[in-house]
Amino acid sequence: MANLDSVLACLDLNLDRSLERLSALLRIPSISTDPDYAEQCRLAAEFLAGDLGAIGFEAAVRETPGHPMVVAHHDGPEGAPHVLFYGHYDVQPVDPLDEWKTGPFEPVVSQMPDGTKRIVARGSADDKGQLMTFIEACRAFKAETGGLPCKVTIFLEGEEESGSPSLNPFLDANRDELSADVALVCDTNMWDRETPAISTGLRGLVGEEMVVRAASRDLHSGYYGGAAQNPIHVLAKILAEMRDADGGVTIPGFYDGVEEPPESVKASWRALGMSDAAFLGEVGLSVPAGEKGRSVLEQTWSRPTAEVNGISGGYTGKGFKTVIAAEATAKVSFRLVAGQDPAKIRAAFRSFVEERLPEDCSVEFHPHGGSPAIQLPFDSPLLDKARQALSDEWPKPAVMIGMGGSIPVVGEFKSRLGMESLLIGFGLGDDAIHSPNEKYEMTSFHKGQRSWARILAALGAR
Amino acid sequence: MANLDSVLACLDLNLDRSLERLSALLRIPSISTDPDYAEQCRLAAEFLAGDLGAIGFEAAVRETPGHPMVVAHHDGPEGAPHVLFYGHYDVQPVDPLDEWKTGPFEPVVSQMPDGTKRIVARGSADDKGQLMTFIEACRAFKAETGGLPCKVTIFLEGEEESGSPSLNPFLDANRDELSADVALVCDTNMWDRETPAISTGLRGLVGEEMVVRAASRDLHSGYYGGAAQNPIHVLAKILAEMRDADGGVTIPGFYDGVEEPPESVKASWRALGMSDAAFLGEVGLSVPAGEKGRSVLEQTWSRPTAEVNGISGGYTGKGFKTVIAAEATAKVSFRLVAGQDPAKIRAAFRSFVEERLPEDCSVEFHPHGGSPAIQLPFDSPLLDKARQALSDEWPKPAVMIGMGGSIPVVGEFKSRLGMESLLIGFGLGDDAIHSPNEKYEMTSFHKGQRSWARILAALGAR
Structure with missing residues (x-):
């Protein structure tokens, strides 16, 4: 030595x-x-x-x-x-x-x-x-x-x-x-x-960018409001439906292959003595927002998630603009756990979105990385x-x-x-x-x- | 002359x-x-x-x-x-x-x-x-x-x-x-x-900007994803709930005081010969997206609406960033018809949002104009x-x-x-x-x- x-x-x-x-x-x-x-x-x-x-x-x-x-x-x-x-x-x-x-x-x-x-x-x-x-x-x-x-x-x-x-x-x-x-x-x-x-x-990761489009140009919300599809609403509705009231992800097949960690592993995590309040308190939060009935360590170490990492559409500058945007964009990522296949998750997400697109709307996807x-x-x-x-x-x-x-x-x-x-x-x-x-x-x-x-x-x- | x-x-x-x-x-x-x-x-x-x-x-x-x-x-x-x-x-x-x-x-x-x-x-x-x-x-x-x-x-x-x-x-x-x-x-x-x-x-107009906040700073979506509130999701869910499946606005009291135009007026509008397809076709759309069973002229001349005019949150630049944003913003406007009071509509919207805010989240409103x-x-x-x-x-x-x-x-x-x-x-x-x-x-x-x-x-x- x-x-x-x-x-x-x-x-x-x-x-x-x-x-x-x-x-x-x-x-x-x-x-x-x-x-x-x-x-x-x-x-x-x-x-x-x-x-x-x-x-x-x-x-x-x-x-x-x-x-x-x-x-x-x-x-x-x-x-x-x-x-x-x-x-x-x-x-x-x-x-x-x-x-x-x-x-x-x-x-x-x-x-x-x-x-x-x-x-x-x-x-x-x-x-x-x-x-x-x-x-x-x-x-x-x-x-x-x-x-x-x-x-x-x-x-x-x-x-x-x-x-x-x-x-x-x-x-x-x-x-x-x-x-x-x-x-x-x-x-x-x-x-x-x-x-x-x-x-x-x-955890693994699948990143997806989606662009929802409706009208051929930005519209005046006075002339067209109530009659024209608003891609921000379409996007918001799809993203809202992606999670259920208990914090779970609703995309069909999303949890296929996901297993619970052995009880011994969960016990060793509990032994670390990390409370939900301590984990979240550091960033100004108090209540685990994910799947109900699970500690934050379980939620972040053993469970897959869907998060919107960015969203934009319409007028986002100072002041106000009464516009119905021609398109709206979201960057969405999925954290994966053992047993989930990134390619299948990406495909399931795309189907989930496409099935929910109303008439007159189209969607374009851009992949951003995927790993198990x-x-x-x-x-x-x-x-x-x-x-x-x-x-x-x-x-x-x-x-x-x-x-x-x-x-x-x-x-x-x-x-x-x-x-x-x-x-x-x-x-x-x-x-x-x-x-x-x-x-x-x-x-x-x-x-x-x-x-x-x-x-x-x-x-x-x- | x-x-x-x-x-x-x-x-x-x-x-x-x-x-x-x-x-x-x-x-x-x-x-x-x-x-x-x-x-x-x-x-x-x-x-x-x-x-x-x-x-x-x-x-x-x-x-x-x-x-x-x-x-x-x-x-x-x-x-x-x-x-x-x-x-x-x-x-x-x-x-x-x-x-x-x-x-x-x-x-x-x-x-x-x-x-x-x-x-x-x-x-x-x-x-x-x-x-x-x-x-x-x-x-x-x-x-x-x-x-x-x-x-x-x-x-x-x-x-x-x-x-x-x-x-x-x-x-x-x-x-x-x-x-x-x-x-x-x-x-x-x-x-x-x-x-x-x-x-x-x-139509009248009520403009509102809302900022939803959760964590005290932007978070890494790997460390916190599944445990921390995501204000973009909170915003998307509230905006999605603001409209029902038939194109109506769900804010309690929103339609109070709204009357149907007299049949003679509706008939004169029909006589103008404007088809939904012609109105919407000009901007690349085909189907009226508003309240079901109404023509686009009815939807835009005689019915109130709720539209998101802008939304932003998280990373919206090129590429991808696995972040859970600390805040997300939407600019929302309501088009009003005769019988609706702008002040009441603004208050009803704010209550609607506040009642849906999950724990650990706050909201700030900024008014942008209001007229009957x-x-x-x-x-x-x-x-x-x-x-x-x-x-x-x-x-x-x-x-x-x-x-x-x-x-x-x-x-x-x-x-x-x-x-x-x-x-x-x-x-x-x-x-x-x-x-x-x-x-x-x-x-x-x-x-x-x-x-x-x-x-x-x-x-x-x-």
Whole structure:
């Protein structure tokens, strides 16, 4: 353990410099969903490939039809396992911009009244801060020992926030190169500030955009109101019918294949001691809005959902305009659990909408990503080693939890490369990812680096 | 009639110059609902006051807390009636801008394949083109006869498209100055290209903006989906419940006081020979979407409605964002018929929404204008004279019709000044007012001027 101790000391000593490197990355507005930021996405990829090259990886920016990937390789000791680290360098859009207290791409370190520090910027927690924890761990190992305890491949994506259109073809085309003994995916949260977590279940995702059209142009609501179809009403009615009064989803076949988690799993979730009020209170809510009779952990970890993520139609500026819009749009997403097939859910949703379209209306669909849920095996030796390494670093032992969000890449690693994933991340529930004033705790950044050093050492140990 | 003939000849001779004056007015982007265009609204008012002064009116731009009014006076012969002409110089916003084929504030005259010409610009039909028909008729009378056949007051508003917040206080404060024997309101349509119309019934309007809020910030739909209230769903459900399956409005008390038009009136509407298919076909629709069992003329002239004019919430940009929005907004308007009280309808709507708000949600309302419907008497001698004058000008005799749109000022003229209005306009159903590529037929502009000359002569005749 002498090596590990010096690596940990090196990380402690170089925290400020690692923060400078992260800040440089955070300053690049790599918003993948907006084509206007394509060049910035490329810059972020080049920055990371350059940094990995400087550490001693064989690193390259790899082209795709969309934003590029970064792939970097480094050998390990004879007989040591091969791990593939995954993160993503792209970020979410920043609107509503006026709710940011500092520029989203001008990272600042704020000290809170309790003395803790946080890094505030878009992408600080999702996922630039997280992916840098791993890279810093590798840098320290190289500096202190001249090598790494495992064979390491680093694989960084630039389209995670925009449906990962290039991921599957890239995995298929580079199957041998990217197949490792296990993937280490760093895009998730701790259980709380003191308790690290390994996520063993992840919901899948199906995204759909629908555009409902009626008249051939916008109409004056005085002349036509009461006689012309209003696509906003059509849309509102369909979306309202998609959920029943008890919070369930009414799309036929939606729950096909969905199973209840074993009672032992539900019991372990109850043992985490998370009340509905605590979970929701943090964001100003109090009552679980989903399926009746289920806790928020059940609702978000074990049950599928349908959510409207965006809606627009007609006049939405200041003031008022008495118009009947020619079209209205909604962006809808479904979170899936094990047993649900994304393609079937998408088709069932489209049928549900089409069956409800009144005369004179048409609908157009645009798919935005689709991935199945996954459920990791609980009995892997690698999982045990990682769990112990995390427990050594943090005040409380690591726990195994579910996750409401989707990390499509984990399903693809399994189905395309036959590779299981360990989902280990250092985010916190109040990091405000996808929201204004996103932050990453300095503790997450620092102890995250130390955690990866411990995990690499543990996985590499004979 | 020698005088009238020379006035009509003068209008024919000066059509090009009148078009230049209209174009100058159309180039001013006087969008009243958007505060960014306040200065442009003032410019339009100054343009008109200047033009009226040049003709020989005593004209002034009159301040209000909002956009200014234009008021102009001209004497008439001893014993001639006093008429007040009303129009509005403000226009609707221009979005969606990318659907305009030419700049909305760069008026052009296009010649159609059938040889007809049209003036294309925002406000060409609603209402700058229309109000200039009256001003040009006055100009020609002055040029040819040195005077006007009636005492004329011209009253031009700059807030008609944004709820007329300053109108009522202004009418109250200038009651004596603005009270005339009859108002001539030029903001309506012909029955068809050959048939002029006088509108004898107008729907009222109540506008409401509602903002539904849930969580204290935007949420990640993976972490919170299935547990957190989604204000877009809340909004969609309330809007969906506002209408029943037969096209009726479900708000309690909504139809209180609403009466069926007399059978004789319905028969006269049927005699107009307007089929549902023809009314709707023009805008790409085929089936009346309103209350079942009623023709489109009944639906738009005699029945109240509820329409969503705009909706927005969550991510509405390009691509996709898996967010649960903190708030969602809808702009809703109600068209009222005789017997409905705007204040009661507004209160009933608010109660309807509040009763349906789930836990953890709040709602905020913003009123946007409210005016009762009006029904003009059919037996006025002024109406008979105007009808005959219009019938003399156009290929077919003038008809008396209902109107689905609202012209709040007509109700205010009646309730505050005790003044009836004759609603005479030269717009056409396909003018695309409130939509991209708004146009005004050159025939409307030209024969509209001639119509007003005839009407002024007829009203002034002893």
